[in-house]
Amino acid sequence: xxxxxxxxxxDVAREAGVSQSAVSRVFRPGLSVSKKTREKVxxxxxxxxxxxxxxxxxLITKQSGxxxxxxxxRANVNYPEVLSQVSKQLAAxxxxxxxxxxxNAEGGDELFEQIWTFQxxxxxxxxxxxxxxxxxxxxxxxxxxxxxxxNVPDALANTVCCNHELGIKQLVNxxxxxxxxxxxxxxxPEDSDVATERREIALKQLEKHGEQQVSVLYxxxxxxxxxxxxxxxLKSNPAPDAIICSNDIMAVGVxxxxxxxxxxxxxxxxxxxxxxxxxxxxWFNYQITTIKQPLEQLTKAAVxxxxxxxxxxxxxxxxxxxxxxxxxxxSVKRP
Amino acid sequence: xxxxxxxxxxDVAREAGVSQSAVSRVFRPGLSVSKKTREKVxxxxxxxxxxxxxxxxxLITKQSGxxxxxxxxRANVNYPEVLSQVSKQLAAxxxxxxxxxxxNAEGGDELFEQIWTFQxxxxxxxxxxxxxxxxxxxxxxxxxxxxxxxNVPDALANTVCCNHELGIKQLVNxxxxxxxxxxxxxxxPEDSDVATERREIALKQLEKHGEQQVSVLYxxxxxxxxxxxxxxxLKSNPAPDAIICSNDIMAVGVxxxxxxxxxxxxxxxxxxxxxxxxxxxxWFNYQITTIKQPLEQLTKAAVxxxxxxxxxxxxxxxxxxxxxxxxxxxSVKRP
Numbered sequence: 001x002x003x004x005x006x007x008x009x010x011d012v013a014r015e016a017g018v019s020q021s022a023v024s025r026v027f028r029p030g031l032s033v034s035k036k037t038r039e040k041v042x043x044x045x046x047x048x049x050x051x052x053x054x055x056x057x058x059l060i061t062k063q064s065g066x067x068x069x070x071x072x073x074r075a076n077v078n079y080p081e082v083l084s085q086v087s088k089q090l091a092a093x094x095x096x097x098x099x100x101x102x103x104n105a106e107g108g109d110e111l112f113e114q115i116w117t118f119q120x121x122x123x124x125x126x127x128x129x130x131x132x133x134x135x136x137x138x139x140x141x142x143x144x145x146x147x148x149x150x151n152v153p154d155a156l157a158n159t160v161c162c163n164h165e166l167g168i169k170q171l172v173n174x175x176x177x178x179x180x181x182x183x184x185x186x187x188x189p190e191d192s193d194v195a196t197e198r199r200e201i202a203l204k205q206l207e208k209h210g211e212q213q214v215s216v217l218y219x220x221x222x223x224x225x226x227x228x229x230x231x232x233x234l235k236s237n238p239a240p241d242a243i244i245c246s247n248d249i250m251a252v253g254v255x256x257x258x259x260x261x262x263x264x265x266x267x268x269x270x271x272x273x274x275x276x277x278x279x280x281x282x283w284f285n286y287q288i289t290t291i292k293q294p295l296e297q298l299t300k301a302a303v304x305x306x307x308x309x310x311x312x313x314x315x316x317x318x319x320x321x322x323x324x325x326x327x328x329x330x331s332v333k334r335p
Numbered sequence: 336x337x338x339x340x341x342x343x344x345x346d347v348a349r350e351a352g353v354s355q356s357a358v359s360r361v362f363r364p365g366l367s368v369s370k371k372t373r374e375k376v377x378x379x380x381x382x383x384x385x386x387x388x389x390x391x392x393x394l395i396t397k398q399s400g401x402x403x404x405x406x407x408x409r410a411n412v413n414y415p416e417v418l419s420q421v422s423k424q425l426a427a428x429x430x431x432x433x434x435x436x437x438x439n440a441e442g443g444d445e446l447f448e449q450i451w452t453f454q455x456x457x458x459x460x461x462x463x464x465x466x467x468x469x470x471x472x473x474x475x476x477x478x479x480x481x482x483x484x485x486n487v488p489d490a491l492a493n494t495v496c497c498n499h500e501l502g503i504k505q506l507v508n509x510x511x512x513x514x515x516x517x518x519x520x521x522x523x524p525e526d527s528d529v530a531t532e533r534r535e536i537a538l539k540q541l542e543k544h545g546e547q548q549v550s551v552l553y554x555x556x557x558x559x560x561x562x563x564x565x566x567x568x569l570k571s572n573p574a575p576d577a578i579i580c581s582n583d584i585m586a587v588g589v590x591x592x593x594x595x596x597x598x599x600x601x602x603x604x605x606x607x608x609x610x611x612x613x614x615x616x617x618w619f620n621y622q623i624t625t626i627k628q629p630l631e632q633l634t635k636a637a638v639x640x641x642x643x644x645x646x647x648x649x650x651x652x653x654x655x656x657x658x659x660x661x662x663x664x665x666s667v668k669r670p
Contacts, residue, residue: 083434099418
């Protein structure tokens with residue numbers, strides 16, 4: 001396999017009859033250059049197959065222009081929407097998303113090596129679990145990290161988070177209006193930080209209302225796991241009056257299972273709440289009472305915070321908590 | 336803002352008491368090195384904050400290890416699933432996804448400049464519209480491109496595509512079983528290549544069955560647009576016997592609108608088919624008759640084809656068409 005000698009900015013400058021610095025300016029974002037020069041350089045560069053040497057630029061500026069976005073394969077179903085928003089926000093700030101998938105909560109070493117190799121300017125961890133040890137590694141490599149939707153309070157990490165505490169409080173208050181006699185919590189996976197946080201807040205809130213020892217079942221955030229949890233529960237228990245699900249998609253599964261196989265009417269026989277506010281939660285058959293995450297604000301905050309820490313590596317860690325919106329659907333029984 | 340002098344592989348080698356080439360081997364994927372040396376180098380490298388100079392490596396191998404994945408903001412709703420699969424397939428081949436969003440079908444020049452700048456090894460266009468002119472630009476820059484799920488027959492481009500022709504034929508045959516008297520087509524946006532292909536195949540198939548001048552309405556692939564199309568149609572027309580939607584999510588919208596506001600029973604009063612086989616299409620309330628795209632095979636084929644063309648830039652363009660699976664749901668009336 002042979003490849004031609006790479007065309008340099010000097011070759012383009014010679015051919016176009018301009019200085020090399022003019023060529024260089026054309027290909028550096030944010031630098032001014034006359035329209036005429038720009039056109040001349042672009043035409044010549046295209047003709048010659050010139051690729052501006054971003055790589056040399058990286059070596060000088062020490063910025064690659066890339067941000068690693070790490071997604072867990074165990075992510076909640078709404079992560080693609082988040083990824084799409086993050087990508088837009090970063091593009092607007094002239095940064096690009098380099099995508100990494102973390103396949104399990106344990107072995108991330110290979111992933112880390114990859115991240116160092118690509119010399120990304122920073123990292124946004126979308127749905128990945130990082131322990132203190134992992135966070136320390138980024139610190140050693142001087143790569144700023146923002147954790148999206150998770151709280152690692154004593155890890156001194158940058159975090160952007162939906163207000164889970166307030167949101168779940170509001171959902172429990174909605175359920176309380178009709179004074180349910182018994183509750184069930186259907187949680188996301190045990191190794192998911194977000195699921196853990198939502199579950200623990202729910203149990204704490206219920207305890208405050210005098211509900212001790214509420215049962216917990218574990219799904220994997222998927223529709224089918226919502227169905228399976230309810231089916232399993234009903235094998236040896238009556239239908240609960242109220243179910244708190246860690247996300248909307250499991251709530252959809254619960255509602256379908258109740259209606260299709262158990263002749264349970266939602267909301268009249270059983271109330272169900274979700275979390276996230278994904279689009280299907282508002283579909284006619286579900287209209288789930290949920291907390292809509294402020295995706296745009298959350299992703300903008302994450303990107304702002306990351307860029308701040310790329311520019312000022314010594315900035316102290318920061319936590320931003322943004323309040324979601326209670327959506328009063330039709331999945332909770334009214335008094 | 337000051338940054339430390341970058342630590343080089345020579346610094347690491349000196350500190351670890353090994354040769355520079357040993358350090359270099361540790362950080363090049365696919366090269367063998369003893370476990371002991373590897374450990375010594377890794378420990379020293381981590382301690383010193385060494386980042387292997389991928390950039391110098393790129394200049395030598397002329398491969399950046401990155402593949403640009405271009406997504407249109409007008410994409411069908413199932414693209415995130417595709418993106419996730421593509422990312423996994425590429426990671427398995429030691430390539431990373433650099434994500435680009437094409438905001439409209441027209442002005443992609445800025446996007447192209449970005450792509451040249453990052454010196455990606457290749458491009459997978461997921462849901463973006465490329466004309467011949469755009470494809471020529473990639474050719475000029477010697478960057479191989481694979482178009483996902485779209486056909487540009489005379490453009491001599493690499494394409495991987497679900498068998499839309501066969502799939503829609505199967506869907507029309509399903510509908511025909513009950514001999515509907517009139518049809519409606521609800522298409523995706525006019526500037527979407529996939530939508531155009533699906534719509535034209537549907538109209539051609541219907542014509543073959545003697546159905547001339549079937550009306551077409553245009554949505555944007557979203558749930559709400561499915562609802563809106565049906566609502567608008569019913570303002571001045573009776574309910575059609577059969578509706579062919581360009582994707583599942585619009586079919587879901589059509590079904591909800593029919594049931595909630597028009598007292599139309601699906602499938603008894605009106606049959607509805609979709610396309611894609613997204614997970615919500617199989618939910619209890621919908622059970623849409625649709626074509627499930629073979630996502631894993633499609634994405635694997637796209638990645639294989641791209642890598643083949645990265646390794647052998649002079650390989651001729653190729654088209655691969657993969658057959659989807661007919662899902663017989665419960666949204667079509669049986670005779």
